[in-house]
Amino acid sequence: MFRFATPYAFALLALIAPLVWLRRRQREPAMAVSSLHAAAGLPRSPALILHRLLPLLYYLTLVLLVTALARPQWGTQRMPLDTHGINIVLALDLSESMAALDFTHDGRTIDRLSAVKEVVGRFIANRVSDRIGMVVFGSQAYTQLPLTRDYTTIAAILERLQIGAAGPATAVGDAIGISVKRLADIESRSNVIILLTDGRSNSGELDPQAAARIAHQKGIKIHTIGVGSQGKAPFQVDHPIFGRRYIYQSVDLDEGTLQAIADVTGGLYFRAENLEGLREIYATIDAMEKTDIEIQTFAEYKDLYLYLLLPAFAGLALWIILKNTRFLSIP
Numbered sequence: 001m002f003r004f005a006t007p008y009a010f011a012l013l014a015l016i017a018p019l020v021w022l023r024r025r026q027r028e029p030a031m032a033v034s035s036l037h038a039a040a041g042l043p044r045s046p047a048l049i050l051h052r053l054l055p056l057l058y059y060l061t062l063v064l065l066v067t068a069l070a071r072p073q074w075g076t077q078r079m080p081l082d083t084h085g086i087n088i089v090l091a092l093d094l095s096e097s098m099a100a101l102d103f104t105h106d107g108r109t110i111d112r113l114s115a116v117k118e119v120v121g122r123f124i125a126n127r128v129s130d131r132i133g134m135v136v137f138g139s140q141a142y143t144q145l146p147l148t149r150d151y152t153t154i155a156a157i158l159e160r161l162q163i164g165a166a167g168p169a170t171a172v173g174d175a176i177g178i179s180v181k182r183l184a185d186i187e188s189r190s191n192v193i194i195l196l197t198d199g200r201s202n203s204g205e206l207d208p209q210a211a212a213r214i215a216h217q218k219g220i221k222i223h224t225i226g227v228g229s230q231g232k233a234p235f236q237v238d239h240p241i242f243g244r245r246y247i248y249q250s251v252d253l254d255e256g257t258l259q260a261i262a263d264v265t266g267g268l269y270f271r272a273e274n275l276e277g278l279r280e281i282y283a284t285i286d287a288m289e290k291t292d293i294e295i296q297t298f299a300e301y302k303d304l305y306l307y308l309l310l311p312a313f314a315g316l317a318l319w320i321i322l323k324n325t326r327f328l329s330i331p
Contacts, residue, residue, distance in 0.1 A: 001299055005071035012066045016059060023055070051327050057319050064312035068305040075301035085129035086190040086289060087147055089179040090120060093197035094161060095138045096168040097251060100198070100233035103275050112198055112227055113163050115275050123282040124154050133182050134158070137175035139167025139203045147186055171204025172197060172257070176211035176222065183220055191220045192289050195261070198228040200254035212261040223267040223285055224258040227278065 004010075094113070103115040124132060131147040132154050145157050175195065183191040193215065201208045215222055232248040255271065262269040268285075272278035 001075045003073055003075065003301070005073055005301070005303075007070055009066060009069035009071075012069070013063065016062055019062075020059070050322075054319065054322060054327060057315055061312050061315040061319060064308045064315070068308040068312060072304040072308070073301040074304060075299035085127075085131065085149075085188070086192060087131045087133070087183050087186060087188040088127070088289065089133045089135055089147070089182055089193045091135045091137065091141075091175045091179050091193055091195040092116060092120070092161065093138070093170060093175075093199065094136050094163055094166045095170045095197075095199055096164050097170075097199050097228075097233075099163045100228055100235055100249075100251065101246070102229040102233045102273075103278075105275055111163070113161065115278060116196060116227065117158055117161065119275070119278045119282050121155055121158055122279070123286055124151055124158070126286050127151065131186065131188070133179075135175055135179045135182065136161060136166050137171050137178075137204075138164065139169040139171060141171050141174035141178050141204065142166065143178060143182060147182060167203070169203035170197060170199040170201055171206075172201035172261075173206035173208040173211045174204035176208060176215060176261070177206045180211070180215050180218060180220055184218060190289070191218070192267075193220060193222040193265075194225065194285060195222055195258075196225040196227060197258070198226065198251065198253060200252045201257065208257050209260055209264065212264040216265045220265060221267045222261050222265040223270070224262045225270045225272060225278075225281055226253050226255055226258050227272045228253060229273050 098113040098116075099111050101109045101111050103110050103112060105115065105118065129149070131149055132151070133143070133147040134145040134154065134157060135141060136144045144161070145154060148154065172195070176193065179193045179195075183193070212222060228251050230253075231250070233251045234246045234248055236244065237247055238244050255269070259269040261267075268288075270281040270284070272281050
């Protein structure tokens with residue numbers, strides 16, 4: 001970043017115009033010649049050309065000196081952030097029911113997990129300064145990624161999630177328990193769990209509502225999201241005889257438990273039956289769970305006036321030498 005530390009020094013440039021006028025007044029001849037026709041055809045010597053350029057060297061030197069007085073500087077701007085954001089754990093359901101094909105994106109049908117990846121990826125991209133971790137669950141629950149600010153890595157891990165990687169069932173209580181453990185490791189202004197599932201807790205060792213009470217005791221807020229359509233949902237299966245075909249199965253979403261978890265911890269429960277609804281939910285949570293970021297701007301500057309003073313002094317020295325030797329004016 002370039003700047004002048006003392007720009008008011010440029011006011012001295014206003015004195016150059018009167019100086020030019022005074023010097024031209026002093027150069028008026030003391031004796032007039034009737035005619036210069038006899039010398040009109042003579043070629044100009046290099047010395048004469050240099051003599052006429054000599055005033056330009058004088059004024060250029062003055063401009064360089066004034067610009068040096070203005071102290072030109074080049075600096076590197078730095079903007080350190082107050083990185084005391086919040087901690088967010090994304091608890092994502094990878095059970096087999098997430099393969100239901102009841103979401104639509106750009107005119108094509110996609111499974112629930114693909115819809116979640118698309119929306120959660122946007123949510124991650126919008127965060128600044130917050131630590132984000134990821135817990136996945138099915139029949140078991142485990143930490144997929146500890147709390148980090150490396151959003152590129154988080155997005156890459158999210159894209160690699162696969163349905164059934166944690167087992168076919170749904171262990172909501174264990175997912176909350178592991179998420180609480182991850183948040184307990186690092187202090188923060190606020191700790192939030194965003195739990196997303198499409199089913200009912202039917203696996204694991206910890207009861208979901210008991211886990212929610214533990215989270216509440218530790219000051220952790222849980223937002224719960226139930227995804228998927230009501231009733232029966234289509235699934236794609238590969239039959240050994242009939243080949244690939246679609247079957248419809250009932251989906252059992254335990255909205256009561258999800259609502260209770262959110263209520264106990266001071267969070268909110270959301271229901272998403274389509275991609276647009278899921279986007280709106282994460283946009284709402286994103287707006288709710290914001291942290292004020294303090295930005296301090298400063299810059300380190302390097303003075304550049306020496307690069308102007310040196311040629312200015314060289315030009316001034318040359319002007320003095322020429323004015324007092326080759327182009328000496330008498331009187």
